[in-house]
Amino acid sequence: MVYGIAYCVSDYEKSLSKKGFDDSKKLTAEVRSDLLQEICTSDTELHANVGWAVRVMSARDISSGMLRPAGVGAYNLNAQAHDATMNLIDEVLKKGINVKEIFVDTVGTATTYQAKLQRRFPTTKVTVSKKADSLYPSVSVASICAKVTRDFALKESFNLASGGGEVPNTGSGYPGDPKSVAYLKGSMDTLFGWGCETRFSWSTTAELLKKDAEAVDWPDNDDEGNGDIGAFMSTSSAGNDVRYWFGKPATAAEL
Structure with missing residues (x-):
């Protein structure tokens, strides 16, 4: 699983929709890849206005947490997702980015997750909702970054395992x-x-x-x-x- 984060100045967020960012599941893999490529190209408008980061968690990482011994206690998937998201936000704040609002696609109950994030980041306004990547363009950017990274990681993993065979x-x-x-x-x-x-x-x-x-x-x-x-x-x-x-x-x- 790959978790992503994206940030931009608030005035620029409306421009993201005009660039083609939408619910990442509605976009083809090629379109998602092209959008991320544009973000990563230094002389583009998106590169100048959008920052992003991802956290890659392998299947083995997740299973080792969920299948921990009873005496230690299972580290369930929702908790791992929450921690990955909060760590990504922490890294952005450590870079000195002045974050005023945070929009998050829910994992688990939206109200509970929102309260958890609001306690962790009390100086920002936090909004957690279902299908956030279709409601907030910045979440769409984060989702696209995560999906493109996931697809690339899977392809490379299978290439290594098969010696370059068909994915x-x-x-x-x-x-x-x-x-x-x-x-x-x-x-x-x-x-x-x-x-x-x-x-x-x-x-x-x-x-x-x-x-x-x-x-x-x-x-x-x-x-x-x-x-x-x-x-x-x-x-x-x-x-x-x-x-x-x-x-x-x-x-x-x-x-």
């Missing part, structure tokens, strides 16, 4: 996308699942593994009578203590 059509990554489901079913190894491009903490992949993968039995060593290794290393009887298997150190009197 598969993975779809949008949403569980309702038949292209994504077809990719998962067609590329799944029945023992290992998928590569690092796939999030194992996703319910869609978990269901496919449960249904079609090889069943694996993980025996509990305690059931076989093996005790804690720590207890073995520190028995109460000196004769059985591994520290004395090869003799005891000489005392001062013995020397």
Whole structure:
């Protein structure tokens, strides 16, 4: 997953719509790429007026947080998304950018997320809403930057894995996308699942593994009578203590 941020002076935001920025899902990959290319080209109007940044989180990053041991506590996807967004905003503020308003596409409940961001950034006006990239041009810019980065990262990942072979059509990554489901079913190894491009903490992949993968039995060593290794290393009887298997150190009197 890739999270993006974009910023510009408030008077310029209306000009973004005229440049073609809209709900990123309505734009083709080629149009999104061309818009980001223009932002990155030094002698363009967009380059002079728009700043942007992204945070790339691999499937492995996300899964390692969501599948943490019970004693540590799971780091759920919404919390990871919130933290990624807040860290991006922090980086912009650290650069000395005078941020007056923040517009965010919601992750989870909009009112709860907005209150969380408002507490974190009390000197700015925060607005969190559904479909924000179709309502606020600056959010559309951020979404386009994130999607173009995501597409490039996926392409490079598959190129490295396949040695430059054809990049598969993975779809949008949403569980309702038949292209994504077809990719998962067609590329799944029945023992290992998928590569690092796939999030194992996703319910869609978990269901496919449960249904079609090889069943694996993980025996509990305690059931076989093996005790804690720590207890073995520190028995109460000196004769059985591994520290004395090869003799005891000489005392001062013995020397």
